[in-house]
Amino acid sequence: MTDLIGHNNPPIETAADLPSGMPKMHYFKCDIAAARKATFDKPLDVRGAFWSAMLAMYEYMEPLPADDSMAQMRLGIKDVRTYRAVKKIMLNLGMLYQLPSGRLSNQRFEDEIAAYVTEFRNRQEAAKIREEKARVARGTRGNRPGIDRESTSNRPRIDLKSPANRPPIEDRLNVDLSKKTNENKGDATTIVPEHTPQTDHEAPLRARVLELELDSKGKKEREYAPPHTTRMPRRDDRDLPPVDVWVCRPGEEEIQPGLFVNCNMIRHRGFTVSIDSVAMQLATASIGIPKEDVPTIARNESIAQAMQWAADYDAGRQSNIPTNTANYVRGVVIAAQNKKAAHTNSMSKSTPYRPSSYGREKPDPQAAALDALEEVNRRKEAKKAQADFIDGTFTRIDR
Amino acid sequence: MRLDPDHVQKLSRAIEESPNGPEVKFDLAFMNEAKRRLSLWEMGLLTHALTRASIAKRRSVEQRALLALFVHDGGEAT
Numbered sequence: 001m002t003d004l005i006g007h008n009n010p011p012i013e014t015a016a017d018l019p020s021g022m023p024k025m026h027y028f029k030c031d032i033a034a035a036r037k038a039t040f041d042k043p044l045d046v047r048g049a050f051w052s053a054m055l056a057m058y059e060y061m062e063p064l065p066a067d068d069s070m071a072q073m074r075l076g077i078k079d080v081r082t083y084r085a086v087k088k089i090m091l092n093l094g095m096l097y098q099l100p101s102g103r104l105s106n107q108r109f110e111d112e113i114a115a116y117v118t119e120f121r122n123r124q125e126a127a128k129i130r131e132e133k134a135r136v137a138r139g140t141r142g143n144r145p146g147i148d149r150e151s152t153s154n155r156p157r158i159d160l161k162s163p164a165n166r167p168p169i170e171d172r173l174n175v176d177l178s179k180k181t182n183e184n185k186g187d188a189t190t191i192v193p194e195h196t197p198q199t200d201h202e203a204p205l206r207a208r209v210l211e212l213e214l215d216s217k218g219k220k221e222r223e224y225a226p227p228h229t230t231r232m233p234r235r236d237d238r239d240l241p242p243v244d245v246w247v248c249r250p251g252e253e254e255i256q257p258g259l260f261v262n263c264n265m266i267r268h269r270g271f272t273v274s275i276d277s278v279a280m281q282l283a284t285a286s287i288g289i290p291k292e293d294v295p296t297i298a299r300n301e302s303i304a305q306a307m308q309w310a311a312d313y314d315a316g317r318q319s320n321i322p323t324n325t326a327n328y329v330r331g332v333v334i335a336a337q338n339k340k341a342a343h344t345n346s347m348s349k350s351t352p353y354r355p356s357s358y359g360r361e362k363p364d365p366q367a368a369a370l371d372a373l374e375e376v377n378r379r380k381e382a383k384k385a386q387a388d389f390i391d392g393t394f395t396r397i398d399r
Numbered sequence: 400m401r402l403d404p405d406h407v408q409k410l411s412r413a414i415e416e417s418p419n420g421p422e423v424k425f426d427l428a429f430m431n432e433a434k435r436r437l438s439l440w441e442m443g444l445l446t447h448a449l450t451r452a453s454i455a456k457r458r459s460v461e462q463r464a465l466l467a468l469f470v471h472d473g474g475e476a477t
Contacts, residue, residue, distance in 0.1 A: 027427055027471035032453045033420030039446075048442030052434050059431055076434050086439070 012113065013101055015062040022120050028058045028112055038095060049086035050095050052076060057109045066102030255303065259310045266306045270313035270321055273302045277326040278333075285330070287337045302329050400460065406467060413470035414453060423453045426471035433469070 012018060039047045056074040057063055064071045072083035087104070090096045096104045246269055252260040259268050266273040279298035282289060289297060305328065312320040322328040415422045434442060449469060452462035 025427060027424040027473065029415075029422045029424055031417075031419060031422055032450050035446075036450050036454075044443030044447065045439040046443070047446055048437070048439035048444075051430075051446045052439065052442055055427065055430050055434050058427055077439065082439075 012117070013063060013099060013103060015060060018061060018117065019120065019124075022117070025058055025061060025116060028054075031108065034108065042093070046086060046089055046093075049075065049077075050090055053090065053096060053104065054106060054109060057106065058112070061113060063099060063103035063105035063109070064096075066104075071104070256307055256310050258314075259306060261303060261306075266302055268306065268310050268313065270318060271306070271309055271325050273306050273325045273329065275299050275302050278302050278329045281326065281330040282333055285334055287334050288341065289333075289337060297333060298329070301333050302326075305329050305332065402463075406463065409472050410463070410466060410470065412472040413466070421453055423449075423466075424471045424473050425449075425469055429469050 039050060042050075052075045053064060056071075060074065064074065068080055068084060068087070071087075072080045075083060077083045077086070087096075091098065091104075096106050099105055246258060248254045248260055249262075252262045252267070255261050259266065261267075264274065264276045266275065275295075275298055278301070279295050282298055283291065283294045302325075305325070309321045309325070312318070413424045415424075433445060437445060448462075448465060452458055452466050455462055458466070
């Protein structure tokens with residue numbers, strides 16, 4: 001019979017019997033003396049099976065299942081016959097015992113689980129008490145006598161529509177602010193009417209009333225511009241037909257649907273590339289590109305990248321388009337130039353030929369054999385001429 | 400050999416002395432991973448080595464490494 005877990009609670013046979021929300025165990029305490037006493041005279045595989053069974057129980061926080069195949073999987077044993085054999089040994093030795101439901105359990109495991117559940121419940125209770133105290137404290141603060149700022153009943157009611165509550169602003173509205181009234185200095189300072197500190201408190205209310213007055217006169221928009229400045233017409237005010245900017249303009253070429261190129265700009269709905277910017281960046285990068293080649297390289301590389309970006313944009317992959325397109329193109333060109341320079345440097349080294357070396361022309365064996373044969377023949381002829389000279393029969397042919 | 404203070408503190412937190420002998424907090428994740436990788440015989444060998452390392456008076460470097468790998472210092476898991 002299993003121990004009771006907690007206070008007057010039924011025994012826990014499955015993980016479903018555990019309190020809800022209980023976290024998994026991260027470690028278990030092992031009484032080393034008891035473990036050694038239980039296993040010191042057992043073979044190593046039986047010890048391994050016992051520890052595997054304990055670990056499986058701690059991992060799932062329940063006794064081993066009654067089903068042999070399921071228990072075998074939990075122990076990590078590949079063969080169910082092996083599991084049945086070690087199970088029989090462990091039951092005979094008293095390392096495990098069988099519950100009425102057929103599950104296998106261990107007293108130490110049940111003690112550990114019981115301690116874990118008890119600690120969890122104690123912490124839960126402590127948290128509930130702490131939360132209850134905090135709630136009571138909050139409620140006490142909320143019921144303190146005083147002014148409840150959030151309550152609308154405590155706010156002073158001001159009827160804005162009542163003329164009695166309106167401050168006398170008519171005289172201030174009639175002041176001509178465009179006229180310079182300060183005679184002492186030549187600046188544009190305007191003299192405002194004197195006001196008392198009490199009237200300053202009414203400033204927000206005055207502003208609100210002023211706004212209401214203006215709206216009531218049918219003026220929808222407040223004019224902030226001074227009267228001596230001319231107001232630029234906004235886009236909404238222009239009586240122009242809507243312009244579709246994503247068409248080919250004069251001087252542009254549509255190299256791909258929606259991708260327009262002229263002499264210094266690449267336009268697309270998703271991005272723009274300034275070819276001049278790329279060219280200037282390349283010209284100042286000092287990476288060894290001839291000055292006359294910079295515009296061509298900048299233009300070709302920009303168009304190449306832009307075509308790919310346009311295809312990405314149409315395919316819905318806008319994230320492939322860099323934020324700063326000109327910088328990206330500049331980086332691509334510089335990287336290619338650096339790679340080319342590194343390759344040139346590696347090729348200029350006087351290293352002997354190796355079959356794996358890249359870029360070296362492999363010597364033709366047939367041509368090498370012909371060269372060697374020719375050299376041999378040349379040496380033979382030279383030797384023969386020398387022998388003829390030594391024999392003394394040398395006839396001049398220029399006579 | 401000069402021991403690392405953190406290592407000593409970790410082992411002292413993981414191994415609690417009780418009247419019946421030491422109680423060691425074993426890390427379930429590491430032990431289960433070992434169980435998954437080892438055979439029953441190897442698992443028995445590992446637990447034998449762990450228990451011997453736990454009760455050793457003067458632990459060797461191998462025993463210290465083994466314990467450091469498989470014990471849990473009892474803190475809140477991350």
